[in-house]
Amino acid sequence: MTKPILPGEVAAAVVDPAAYGEWTGLHEKLAWARANAPLAVAENPDHDPFWLVTRHADVMAISRDPQRFANGLRPTVLTNRDGEAIARAATPNHDGHLIRSLVQMDAPDHMKYRLLTQSWFMPKNLKIVEDRIRHHARAAVEHLLSFDGECDFARDVAAHYPLRVIMDILGVPPEDEPRMLMLTQQLFGSTDPELNRSREAITDAEQAIAMLNFVIADFENYFRTLTADRRAGPREDIATVIANASVDGGQIPDRELAGYYMIVATAGHDTTSASTAGAMMELAKDPALFERFRAAEADKAGLIEEAIRWTTPVQHFMRSAKEDVEIGGQTIREGDWLMLNYVSANRDEDIFDAPNRFDPDRPKNQQIAFGFGAHVCLGQHLARMEMRILMEELLPRLKSVELAGEPARVESVFVGGLKRLPIRFEAA
Template identity: 85%
Template sequence: MTKPILPGEVAAAVVDPVAYGQWDALHEQLAWARAHAPLAVAENPEVDPFWLVTRHADIMAISRDPQRFASGTRPTVLTNRDGEAIARAATPNNDGHLIRSLVQMDAPDHMKYRLLTQSWFMPKNLKIVEERIRTLARETVDAMLAAGPECDFARDVASHYPLRVIMDILGVPPEDEPRMLMLTQQLFGSTDPELNRSREAITSAEQAIAMLNYVIADFEQYFGALTADRRANPRQDIATVIANATIDGGQIPDRELAGYYMIIATAGHDTTSASTAGAIMELAKNPALFARYRDAASDKAGLIEEAIRWTTPVQHFMRSAREDVEVGGQLVRAGDWLMLNYVSGNRDEGVFDDPFAFDPDRPKNQQIAFGFGAHVCLGQHLARMEMRILMEELLPRLKSLELTGDPARVESVFVGGLKRLPIRFAAA
């Protein structure tokens, strides 16, 4: 069976950080792919060929089958050939993973490590911290209103509130939060000249890997000290759980220990920040929708779920086929690399009515921004709770809300969202 090949402009768009920053043009390319080549191979000069998976059903099928689609054998995030080669030469066992966290693990390691903290992120346990989160939300809203009547909501509010929540739960003191925010932006925004460590455009794989290694080393240094403290002085926080956990009868190896902290510290706030800013952007565009949700009695669940779909902060993950398998009518061969494009899946016309409309009243919002299956986001319940509480505390205290300039998205193929959202508001 001959593999279908994507047109060059589609293949180029899905690997281009600038395209994800422009967003609307990217969606045109992905809509074409869903309609004409929903599972086809993208060929680019500097990247190994990979299957672009654009339809919701195919993404779900691959996600629920980790036995045949591995996370750990190739990079889990799109990486060019030179970058992968450099990473393999520099990593233990030549595995190519600069970070080894839950995201890069397959069975049996994945579930062993996931179970260490999974109970912390279940709804029953989160009720215990709900009032702490509400206090942080109120403080955030107080600060926003005091500094008003204008702000960059993405920078001044959305990036800080989820950070404060996850750092509080993790056990990082408030004075270290700016450092964690900076390092997260440098990690996830490594291709964006406004956010990365060098504040310059990345022009080579060597430059990109070197810059990421500096960021990872900073994380490792910080969390190494935190581990030593929590082993000597345990507390009621996740850092204590991770620092004192055992795997197969021994302490977590240093590499996996650092990866565990990093995935919670980074994914625990950057993605929630993006969805929160996405919700406020749409409310600022739609006065009737804003009026509806500023009613304290309104149920915010539909708004939150639609904002998560609309924003899709984690834009893709890669998988590798362990064996020959048919997906979506195509034969994927053992060793093939696949991009699960969640941006496309969350606009699939076969699943979402009028997918390019922001509609909080979708009767069954099947968004897949948190992934699906064994690797579904560990913190998805916390993210929804954080967003709900902030909307409950913020919206009733606003009389008006409007944009004062053009929003701007992060230029990144992996984790995206708004990096600028200029708004004007009046307090109620």
């Protein structure tokens, strides 16, 4: 059977950071793909061909089948051909993974490492830290109100509140948070000239890999010191769990240790920041929606779930077929590379009524922004709790809110969201 090939403009858009920053045109192309070629091959000059998976059902089917679709065989984030070759030459076992975290692991390692901290992120245990989270939310609200009527909500509030929460739980002191925020933005925003380490557009693969390695080295140096501290003096935090954990009868190897810290420290706040800003943008656009949810008794769950779907901070992950598999009417061959495009899956017309409408009243919001199956986001319950508590504390303190300028999204194929959200507000 001949593999279906995507039109060039669709294939080009899904690998273009600027397309994710622009957003509207990308959705038009993904909608075309869902309707006409929901599982088809994207061919681009600088990338190896890969299957673009656009439908919710197909993303779910692949996500629930880690035995046949691996994370660790090839990069789990889209990488161009030169970048993958450079990374393979420079990494242990030539596996091409600059970072080895839960995201890059397959069985049996994945579950061994996931179980080390999984209990920390379950709803029952999160109730223990709810008062601490509310304290941070109230501080964020006071910070917002100090701007006297106008601020950049994405930069001034959304970027810092989830950061403070996860750093508190992880065990990083407040004075080190600016460093963690900077490094996270440089890691996830490496293709955005406003956020990356060089502050310029990066087109050369060798330069891109070198820049990422500098960021990773900064993280590793910081967490090496934190590990020594927690081994010498354990505390009640996740850093202590990671630093003193045992896997296969010994301490976690240095590479996996650094990767564990990094996935908790970065994914633990950047994605929640994006969804929080996304919720505020829609409230600022719609006075009636804002008025409804600012009421103290209003249940915020629908607003939060829809903001997560609407924003879809983690925009894709890659998988590699370990054997021939039939999916969505197509034959995926052993060794094929696939992009699970969550942006597309979260706008799938077969799952979401009027998917391009922000609707907090969806009766069953099946958003897949946290992934699904064995690799579902470890911190999904924490993210929802953080957003709920902030909305409970913030919205009743505002009388009105509106956009004060044009929002702007991060130019990134991997992790996206708003990097600017100018708002004008009146305190209640």
